[in-house]
Amino acid sequence: MSLEMLQNIWIGLIAVLWIGYFVLEGFDFGVGVLLPIVAKDEAERRTVLTTLGPIWDGNEVWLLVAGGATFAAFPEWYATLFSGFYLALLLILVALIVRGVAFEFRSKRGDRTWRKRWDIAITVASFVPALLWGVAFANIVRGVPLQLDANNNSQFVGNFFDLLNPYALIGGLTTLALFVTHGAVFLALKTDGDIRVRANKVAGQTGLAAAVLAVVFGVWTQLAYSNNPISWLPLALAVVAWVATLGMNRLGREGWAFVTSAVTLAMVVLFLFTCLYPNVMPSTLDPAATLTIHNASSTEYTLRLMTWVAVVFTPVVLVYQAWTYWVFRKRLSPGQIPNPHEGALDLPHEITV
Amino acid sequence: MNALDLARWQFGITTVYHFLFVPLTIGTSFLVAIMQTAWFRTGDERWLRATKFFGKLLLINFAMGVVTGIVQEFQFGMAWSDYSRFVGDIFGAPLAVEGLASFFLESTFLGLWIFGWDRLSRGLHLTTIWLASIGTMLSAYFILAANSFMQHPVGYTYNPVTGRAELQDFGRVLFQNTTVTTFFHTITSCFLVSGTMVLGVSLWLMMRGKSVDAMRKTMSLGVITVLIAGIGVVFTGDAQAKIMVQQQPMKMAAAEGLYKTSAPAPFSLFKLGTIDGSAEYFSIDIPGLLSFMATGDWNGEVKGINDLQAQYTAKFGPGNYAPYVPLVFWAFRAMIGLGMIAVLFALFVWWRTRKGKIPSNKWLGWAAITCVLFPLGGTAAGWIFTEMGRQPWIVFGLMKTQDGVSPTLSTGTALISIVTLTVLYGVLAIIEVGLLARAVKIGPPETVELLPVDDDANNGRTLTFSY
Known part of the structure; x- marks a missing residue:
């Protein structure tokens, strides 16, 4: 395999990792945002959160692996992107920290105020990254102010507020609306009773908003920033899959609605990567500072080595993650949730139920 | 303070903080797997209660380990971008492998373990905690391989055209003597920490007359773990010192x-x-x-x-x-001294509880509940020693720390970042300690009711565990 081929394989693999991340953590961001809307009492809230219980952490690992793989395969991209988007990533980090801890700690006390605070934390900390990933990707596709420094490295010379341009904000709202809908579709598939009904209804409403935003964002991206006409294809497929999602959701075919909304998110990621290719981070100031899969990549040795690692481990990971989803395939309803103090670390005098 | 100083402080604070949870997770997941195996093999329900109890402590801790770990991976690019450029070809590889081979393993199987009590057959459920435990150790191996490259770079060439270090032999990075000895030294230290935690918590509960039968068993497990780990720490530390004196x-x-x-x-x-x-x-x-x-x-x-x-x-x-000699000098002594205190305490506890005795001194109760701080302090001191002792280098002999920092990092951003993370970590520490204290105060369940395993997707019975 030539270096160029390996670089192509790796941009493909990184797209796959982001697809995994958007599809999987996408719905658990959505579920987090929808928590106060679809769940009206404590048993319902616990039902909603328990649908994520066994899987959210494994979902989040897709991000860590995408980050690690970018570091290994395209170190220049990793370095320029992460240092350039410092504050945006810090916000995302804070949200991911709070969110992860909130899932695990919320049920540890029966106290109402305690739980209410963690509920707010879950919602806000799901909302922020759902929005910011879209903002970040939109900025990458649009191009950011990069300049070559004395050592010939591309450096981000803008600031945090440059990232909040109208186009990128529409990108952010698009991922937010898609993730929320994806989460609602997931909840309709995974729960029973009132939550299922509400989730189905919410999916119909946010799904329409997402459709409008996605079309505006998609067409804008394609016309203004795409390097390749072929990116029309994933965009069109995303639209078709989304229409199918809305239809299946309306028909109450929840399994199919989830599959098609997952396909939509996969196509969105593919669309962004095909728009960029062969760039990974275009510069708005100096074409020489644009990072591409060629000038940002590792050496042939590292890419070949990592290809073997990916070939061996990725299928295994997919098998056991899929198996986890199979093990917990059952729908949940509030009637199955144990008493609120069960498993909580309440001291005897605090238990009131 | 400039951006470089702030970035260094941030790395130090976030790393030492992250490593409070790491040894407890690595050691405790293994010890919980042992407890569950003991229950699986003997059917002795004391081991089941112990599994549930220490499993709870493990999970409170694991959550913190996971979320603080994300910061570690991102921070290389955010605050140390020139370092990342320079070594990305080498350093990124073990990080990516760590994610693929171990983060997925530990997170997925721990999820299965937490929620799978009534879903998976007993044997399969036991397997999940073992896989999670193996995942945590694999993770340690890969990240220590990356760190060992910083201590003693091998298996690379310097490319003068790009000005970067390039990977030539991944096998050498993974299996150089620095990596292997550091791994065993770190893992044995993790067991020293967890063994001390298990023995301390068990002793405290025994002294309060809670679940004495089960806690006597786990206390012995803790004492044995500390003694074996203590011997391991000494021998691996000795091997490491002899390598270090040649390499650094x-x-x-x-x-x-x-x-x-x-x-x-x-x-x-x-x-x-x-x-x-x-x-x-x-x-x-x-x-x-x-x-x-x-x-x-x-x-x-x-x-x-x-x-x-x-x-x-x-x-x-x-x-x-x-390096700054007083810090390195005292960190080295703190590492050894605090670790030794843990071993001596384990011996003392073994002596005071032999032949079924339960001591009742007030001070010993306090010591039991706080003794884990000694080996934890020891591991923190160990990291401060080895990282500060390498200064002024970020990669020994190849790149200085001052050259690794992100050139785009402004003092303002660095300040916002360090303040945000430190405040957040501080608040979470208070919450975490509060929850651990509650869990310990409540102690193990008096009885554990296990539902028969049922994988029928359509039954609507109450869950054994829910959020």
Whole structure:
């Protein structure tokens, strides 16, 4: 395999990792945002959160692996992107920290105020990254102010507020609306009773908003920033899959609605990567500072080595993650949730139920 | 303070903080797997109660380990982008492998373990905790391989055209003696921490008359773990010192505050002197011990800071090549001393509880509940020692720390970042300690009711565990 081929394989693999991340953590961001809307009492809230219980952490690992793989395969991209988007990533980090801890700690006390605070934390900390990933990707596709420094490295010379341009904000709202809908579709598939009904209804409403935003964002991206006409294809497929999602959701075919909304998110990621290719981070100031899969990549040795690692481990990971989803395939309803103090670390005098 | 100082402080704070949860997770997941295996094999329900109880402590801790770990991976690119560019070809590989081979394993199977009690057959459920435990250890291996490259870079070439280090032999990065000894030293330290936690918590509950039957078992498990791990820590630490003296002699010289090359070289238990080594006011020495630690020979020669400084200046050009000696000196002693306290405490507890006795001294109760802080402090000191002892290098002999920081990082951003993370970590620490204290106060369940395993997707029975 030539270096160029390996670089192509790796941009493909990184797209796959982001697809995994958007599809999987996408719905658990959505579920987090929808928590106060679809769940009206404590048993319902616990039902909603328990649908994520066994899987959210494994979902989040897709991000860590995408980050690690970018570091290994395209170190220049990793370095320029992460240092350039410092504050945006810090916000995302804070949200991911709070969110992860909130899932695990919320049920540890029966106290109402305690739980209410963690509920707010879950919602806000799901909302922020759902929005910011879209903002970040939109900025990458649009191009950011990069300049070559004395050592010939591309450096981000803008600031945090440059990232909040109208186009990128529409990108952010698009991922937010898609993730929320994806989460609602997931909840309709995974729960029973009132939550299922509400989730189905919410999916119909946010799904329409997402459709409008996605079309505006998609067409804008394609016309203004795409390097390749072929990116029309994933965009069109995303639209078709989304229409199918809305239809299946309306028909109450929840399994199919989830599959098609997952396909939509996969196509969105593919669309962004095909728009960029062969760039990974275009510069708005100096074409020489644009990072591409060629000038940002590792050496042939590292890419070949990592290809073997990916070939061996990725299928295994997919098998056991899929198996986890199979093990917990059952729908949940509030009637199955144990008493609120069960498993909580309440001291005897605090238990009131 | 400039951006570089702030970035260094942030890395230090977030890493030491992250590593409070890491040893507890690595060691405790293994010990919980042992407890569950004991229950699986014998059917003795005391082990089941112990599994549930220590499993709860493990999970509270694991959550913190996971979320603080994300910061670690992102921070290389955010605050240390020139470092990331320079070593990405090498350093990124073990990080990516760590994610693929171990983060997925530990997170997925821990999720299955937490929620799978009534879903998976007993044997399969037991397998999930073992896989999660293996995942945590694999993770340690890969990240320590990456760290060992910073301590002793091997398997690479420097490409003058790109100005980067490039990977040539991944096998050498993964299996160089620095990586292997560091791994075993770290893992045995993790067991020292977790063993101390298990023994301390068990003893405290026994002294309060809670679940005495189950806690006596776990206390013995804790004592045995600490003793075995303690021996392991000493031997692996000894092996590491002998490698370090060849690969990073300056770190060893700083560990003793040894300015003049000496044969034999003593080891001071305590020393006061000037930072540049020009005068020494007071010290308690054990003659020849440093020689023995460094070379295996009581009369062996150990290079002093002054000679090494001269040697490095000749090799790398003018500059200060010594770390901040007082910090390295005392961190080295704190690491050894705090670890030894854990082992001595375990021996003491074993002696006081032999033949079924339960001590009742008030101070011992306090000691039992806080003793884990000693080995935890020891592991923190160990990291401070090895990282600060490497200074001024970020990659020994190849790149200085000051050259690794992100050139785009402004003081303002660095300040916002360090304040945000420190405040957040502080708040979470309070919450975490509060929850752990509650869990310990409540103690193990008196009885555990296990539903028969049922994988029928359509039954609507109450869940064994829910959020």
